Amino acid sequence: MISADTILFALMMVTLVNLVRYLTALRSLIYVMREAHPLLYQQVDGNGFFTTHGNMSKQVKLYSYLKSKEYHHHHDEVFTAKCSRVRQLFILSMALIGVTLLAVILL
Structure with a gap:
Protein backbone atom coordinates (compact mmCIF):
# COMPACT_ATOMS: atom_id res chain seq x y z
CA MET A 1 0.00 0.00 0.00
CA ILE A 2 1.24 3.46 -0.87
CA SER A 3 1.51 5.80 2.11
CA ARG A 21 7.36 24.88 -16.88
CA TYR A 22 4.87 27.75 -16.50
CA LEU A 23 7.50 30.28 -15.43
CA THR A 24 9.82 29.22 -18.24
CA ALA A 25 7.03 29.58 -20.80
CA LEU A 26 6.10 32.97 -19.35
CA ARG A 27 9.70 34.18 -19.63
CA SER A 28 9.77 32.94 -23.22
CA LEU A 29 6.49 34.73 -23.97
CA ILE A 30 7.83 38.02 -22.63
CA TYR A 31 10.94 37.62 -24.77
CA VAL A 32 8.85 37.03 -27.92
CA MET A 33 6.47 39.82 -26.91
CA ARG A 34 9.29 42.37 -27.18
CA GLU A 35 9.33 41.97 -30.98
CA ALA A 36 5.81 40.78 -31.72
CA HIS A 37 3.80 43.19 -29.56
CA PRO A 38 5.99 46.08 -28.29
CA LEU A 39 3.08 48.09 -26.90
CA LEU A 40 1.92 45.22 -24.69
CA TYR A 41 5.53 44.60 -23.70
CA GLN A 42 5.74 48.16 -22.38
CA GLN A 43 2.33 47.95 -20.72
CA VAL A 44 3.26 44.82 -18.75
CA ASP A 45 6.72 46.20 -17.89
CA GLY A 46 8.58 43.51 -19.82
CA ASN A 47 12.02 44.48 -18.49
CA GLY A 48 10.91 44.49 -14.86
CA PHE A 49 8.37 41.69 -14.96
CA PHE A 50 10.43 39.18 -12.98
CA THR A 51 12.18 41.65 -10.69
CA THR A 52 11.39 42.19 -7.04
CA HIS A 53 10.18 45.72 -7.74
CA GLY A 54 7.83 44.61 -10.54
CA ASN A 55 4.53 46.44 -10.73
CA MET A 56 1.74 44.06 -9.77
CA SER A 57 -0.97 45.97 -11.66
CA LYS A 58 1.05 45.62 -14.86
CA GLN A 59 1.44 41.90 -14.27
CA VAL A 60 -2.31 41.61 -13.77
CA LYS A 61 -2.75 43.31 -17.16
CA LEU A 62 -0.92 40.39 -18.81
CA TYR A 63 -3.12 37.96 -16.88
CA SER A 64 -6.29 39.65 -18.10
CA TYR A 65 -4.90 39.78 -21.65
CA LEU A 66 -4.35 36.02 -21.60
CA LYS A 67 -7.60 35.27 -19.76
CA SER A 68 -9.73 37.13 -22.27
CA LYS A 69 -7.83 35.51 -25.19
CA GLU A 70 -7.14 38.86 -26.86
CA TYR A 71 -4.10 37.31 -28.50
CA HIS A 72 -6.31 35.46 -31.01
CA HIS A 73 -6.45 38.66 -33.09
CA SER A 84 -1.93 29.85 -25.64
CA ARG A 85 0.75 27.68 -24.01
CA VAL A 86 1.22 30.08 -21.11
CA ARG A 87 -2.53 30.21 -20.57
CA GLN A 88 -2.84 26.42 -20.54
CA LEU A 89 0.13 25.99 -18.20
CA PHE A 90 -1.28 28.63 -15.85
CA ILE A 91 -4.61 26.82 -15.65
CA LEU A 92 -2.85 23.48 -15.10
CA SER A 93 -0.55 24.90 -12.43
CA MET A 94 -3.38 26.54 -10.51
CA ALA A 95 -5.44 23.35 -10.64
CA LEU A 96 -2.48 21.32 -9.38
CA ILE A 97 -1.86 23.78 -6.56
CA GLY A 98 -5.52 23.49 -5.57
CA VAL A 99 -5.45 19.69 -5.62
CA THR A 100 -2.20 19.64 -3.66
CA LEU A 101 -3.58 21.96 -0.98
CA LEU A 102 -6.74 19.89 -0.79
CA ALA A 103 -4.68 16.71 -0.41
CA VAL A 104 -2.58 18.30 2.34
CA ILE A 105 -5.72 19.24 4.23
CA LEU A 106 -7.41 15.85 3.78
CA LEU A 107 -4.39 13.62 4.29
Whole structure:
Protein backbone atom coordinates (compact mmCIF):
# COMPACT_ATOMS: atom_id res chain seq x y z
CA MET A 1 0.00 0.00 0.00
CA ILE A 2 1.24 3.46 -0.87
CA SER A 3 1.51 5.80 2.11
CA ALA A 4 -0.06 9.23 2.23
CA ASP A 5 3.39 10.82 2.52
CA THR A 6 4.46 9.26 -0.78
CA ILE A 7 1.33 10.50 -2.52
CA LEU A 8 1.81 14.02 -1.16
CA PHE A 9 5.47 14.05 -2.13
CA ALA A 10 4.70 12.90 -5.67
CA LEU A 11 1.89 15.44 -6.02
CA MET A 12 4.13 18.24 -4.77
CA MET A 13 6.89 17.25 -7.20
CA VAL A 14 4.46 17.24 -10.15
CA THR A 15 3.15 20.64 -9.05
CA LEU A 16 6.67 22.03 -8.73
CA VAL A 17 7.70 20.77 -12.17
CA ASN A 18 4.61 22.32 -13.75
CA LEU A 19 5.23 25.64 -12.00
CA VAL A 20 8.75 25.68 -13.41
CA ARG A 21 7.36 24.88 -16.88
CA TYR A 22 4.87 27.75 -16.50
CA LEU A 23 7.50 30.28 -15.43
CA THR A 24 9.82 29.22 -18.24
CA ALA A 25 7.03 29.58 -20.80
CA LEU A 26 6.10 32.97 -19.35
CA ARG A 27 9.70 34.18 -19.63
CA SER A 28 9.77 32.94 -23.22
CA LEU A 29 6.49 34.73 -23.97
CA ILE A 30 7.83 38.02 -22.63
CA TYR A 31 10.94 37.62 -24.77
CA VAL A 32 8.85 37.03 -27.92
CA MET A 33 6.47 39.82 -26.91
CA ARG A 34 9.29 42.37 -27.18
CA GLU A 35 9.33 41.97 -30.98
CA ALA A 36 5.81 40.78 -31.72
CA HIS A 37 3.80 43.19 -29.56
CA PRO A 38 5.99 46.08 -28.29
CA LEU A 39 3.08 48.09 -26.90
CA LEU A 40 1.92 45.22 -24.69
CA TYR A 41 5.53 44.60 -23.70
CA GLN A 42 5.74 48.16 -22.38
CA GLN A 43 2.33 47.95 -20.72
CA VAL A 44 3.26 44.82 -18.75
CA ASP A 45 6.72 46.20 -17.89
CA GLY A 46 8.58 43.51 -19.82
CA ASN A 47 12.02 44.48 -18.49
CA GLY A 48 10.91 44.49 -14.86
CA PHE A 49 8.37 41.69 -14.96
CA PHE A 50 10.43 39.18 -12.98
CA THR A 51 12.18 41.65 -10.69
CA THR A 52 11.39 42.19 -7.04
CA HIS A 53 10.18 45.72 -7.74
CA GLY A 54 7.83 44.61 -10.54
CA ASN A 55 4.53 46.44 -10.73
CA MET A 56 1.74 44.06 -9.77
CA SER A 57 -0.97 45.97 -11.66
CA LYS A 58 1.05 45.62 -14.86
CA GLN A 59 1.44 41.90 -14.27
CA VAL A 60 -2.31 41.61 -13.77
CA LYS A 61 -2.75 43.31 -17.16
CA LEU A 62 -0.92 40.39 -18.81
CA TYR A 63 -3.12 37.96 -16.88
CA SER A 64 -6.29 39.65 -18.10
CA TYR A 65 -4.90 39.78 -21.65
CA LEU A 66 -4.35 36.02 -21.60
CA LYS A 67 -7.60 35.27 -19.76
CA SER A 68 -9.73 37.13 -22.27
CA LYS A 69 -7.83 35.51 -25.19
CA GLU A 70 -7.14 38.86 -26.86
CA TYR A 71 -4.10 37.31 -28.50
CA HIS A 72 -6.31 35.46 -31.01
CA HIS A 73 -6.45 38.66 -33.09
CA HIS A 74 -2.68 38.97 -33.34
CA HIS A 75 -0.92 38.35 -36.67
CA ASP A 76 2.20 36.57 -35.31
CA GLU A 77 1.62 32.82 -35.04
CA VAL A 78 4.58 32.27 -32.70
CA PHE A 79 3.26 34.88 -30.29
CA THR A 80 -0.23 33.40 -30.42
CA ALA A 81 1.10 29.90 -29.76
CA LYS A 82 3.20 31.09 -26.81
CA CYS A 83 0.22 32.94 -25.32
CA SER A 84 -1.93 29.85 -25.64
CA ARG A 85 0.75 27.68 -24.01
CA VAL A 86 1.22 30.08 -21.11
CA ARG A 87 -2.53 30.21 -20.57
CA GLN A 88 -2.84 26.42 -20.54
CA LEU A 89 0.13 25.99 -18.20
CA PHE A 90 -1.28 28.63 -15.85
CA ILE A 91 -4.61 26.82 -15.65
CA LEU A 92 -2.85 23.48 -15.10
CA SER A 93 -0.55 24.90 -12.43
CA MET A 94 -3.38 26.54 -10.51
CA ALA A 95 -5.44 23.35 -10.64
CA LEU A 96 -2.48 21.32 -9.38
CA ILE A 97 -1.86 23.78 -6.56
CA GLY A 98 -5.52 23.49 -5.57
CA VAL A 99 -5.45 19.69 -5.62
CA THR A 100 -2.20 19.64 -3.66
CA LEU A 101 -3.58 21.96 -0.98
CA LEU A 102 -6.74 19.89 -0.79
CA ALA A 103 -4.68 16.71 -0.41
CA VAL A 104 -2.58 18.30 2.34
CA ILE A 105 -5.72 19.24 4.23
CA LEU A 106 -7.41 15.85 3.78
CA LEU A 107 -4.39 13.62 4.29
